[in-house]
């Protein structure tokens with residue numbers, strides 16, 4: 001979708017940067033996605049005005065974080081994407097808490113906190129993506145979920161059209177799911193973390209890194225696990241048991257290393273990936289009677 005000159009000028013006045021015709025394949029870890037205009041939100045205080053402008057002009061929009069857990073449609077996309085600028089380091093320590101910008105890198109946050117003797121999040125070390133995306137999805141690995149440490153979240157709330165601060169206790173964090181509305185935009189989070197000596201945290205980080213390297217295809221383009229695990233089960237094991245590793249639709253392929261990772265083995269399209277997901281979903285349903293739910297966020301036209 002393309003933004004016209006009048007709206008572009010208004011966005012500029014509101015301190016946002018318009019990047020026309022961006023290929024979202026370059027902004028996603030899967031390397032899949034069509035083209036659209038991108039708005040970089042360089043100021044938080046004008047976000048409510050920007051959202052009102054987009055609504056008044058009937059410009060559909062989606063909010064893109066780190067792009068590591070999203071499968072985006074091919075071709076010219078019918079919505080613009082909103083993006084927060086990257087900030088370095090984008091975090092500071094306040095006693096036992098870390099105050100972190102949503103656009104900051106999740107792994108960078110874990111190591112930053114570790115250097116200040118704040119631990120607990122070792123399991124999240126190899127999870128790619130931004131802190132905002134991790135928060136929205138309640139990202140987790142190796143027994144850790146980010147939601148457990150949230151004390152406060154500053155966000156743009158679609159319901160009120162304003163920037164608000166929510167207390168951690170008022171947010172529900174479930175398995176790969178939260179009570180945030182799809183149109184809410186994470187801006188900043190305050191995490192309260194247990195004190196732990198740096199060396200101890202580092203040892204935990206090393207263990208998780210090794211486990212991940214041994215079991216996941218880290219050097220291939222993917223969005224992590226493609227399906228959610230059903231209660232008490234592992235989709236990776238089920239797909240593996242069905243002998244589906246290496247199955248392809250076009251360049252979309254079930255990883256040879258971890259069967260719940262679907263990788264882009266060349267120039268896969270969104271249609272290829274959807275085709276592979278459908279095929280695997282059907283086979284899992286036929287064999288186990290389980291209806292798989294996708295864990296990646298799918299943006300269709």
Ligand code: EPU
Pocket residue numbers: 140141142143215223224225226227228229233234235236237240257258259260295
């Ligand atoms: N397994 C197989 N074959 C495979 C993959 C796994 O037999 O191809 C077996 C493993 O041997 C193990 C069991 O299945 O006995 C579970 O595997 P794993 O430890 O890799 O965990 P998972 O349930 O497949 C979950 C998360 C991952 C997270 C790991 C580690 C989901 C959907 N996946 O995977 O998260 O990194 O645990 O905590 O919850 C993600 O969310 O994108 C993701 C990768």
